[in-house]
Amino acid sequence: MSARVVVALGDDLRRRILRDTDLDRLAAAADVVLTRDPAALDAADICVTGWDTPPLPPSSYMDGARLRLVAHTGGSVRHLVPAAALDRGLRVTQVAAVLAEAVAEFAVMSIIAGLRDAVGFATALRSGEPWADLAARPPGRLLRDQTVGIVGASRTGRATLHRLRPFGCRCLVYDPYLSAADATALGAEPADLPRLLREADVVTLHAPVLPSTRGMIGAAEVAALRPGALVVNTARSALVDGAALLAAAARGRVRVVTDVFDTEPLPADDPWRRADGVVATPHIAALTAETLREQGAVTVDEVLRFLAGRPLEHEITRAAYDTAA
Known part of the structure; x- marks a missing residue:
């Protein structure tokens, strides 16, 4: 049979x-x-x-x-x-290994677009902001000269590290299951979470949601981020205190690119849809x-x-x- x-x-x-x-x-x-x-x-x-x-x-x-x-x-x-x-x-x-390739590509795209404020410039241009005013805006930042902190050496975290290496940026990685030798082999410096948050210009999240990782980026961790840091979340919203991160973005202290939310689909009146300093996408990082x-x-x-x-x-x-x- x-x-x-x-x-x-x-x-x-x-x-x-x-x-x-x-x-x-x-x-x-x-x-x-x-x-x-x-x-x-x-x-x-x-x-x-x-x-x-x-x-x-x-x-x-x-x-x-x-x-x-x-x-x-x-x-x-x-x-x-x-x-x-x-x-x-x-x-x-x-098929997480299949999804990892697409999500890592999206994460790197989000890092570059976030550093260059591509969405902000495009939105302002469409709204009619004068060309001279656009040119006078603060310039973006070069990925090569940034420190990128990868939280979680998952399949996606590793795929993201692999894609970042050609840009020449310094990479830190935090993962309690990753040895120092393995971190070095991936082209990154091992770091605990406090050091990573303190030193990184960009923090990109690739950890699973476990009892030990739920809320790992809480209000204290958000406060520890470098002023002007870019936070990219293509993993899970449960890793982060969303209210604290949203408030920090609204104050202009950090910028955020996020593809994941506590409530999905995202309600029409949800503040993530229109918050200053935030680029929000509808959970499409793996979708090609x-x-x-x-x-x-x-x-x-x-x-x-x-x-x-x-x-x-x-x-x-x-x-x-x-x-x-």
């Missing part, structure tokens, strides 16, 4: 991520069912999940359940699969046409490896679950 694969993505997301050729590859190796009905998981061997998939019901991973693999087309699986499911033998794979296609292809590759009894390339082990995003 063929293995049953439940693709638990909404129609729109499934069409964006899984091409017909990907579904055909799945269908050639398994019985494929397209549904978000949680009850379908009781008869599934594998479940393909996405950003819009609801949390797995306990019946799907309790002792004796049929489900053996969750293949997630996104990054974090914490909202879908509890640690208890892995303890009972459920295997989980995801190429990345979406790769998410689907890599996920299907993982499912086919599993069905063939081959090692998975993107598995979240029980040990890694505790420190993964």
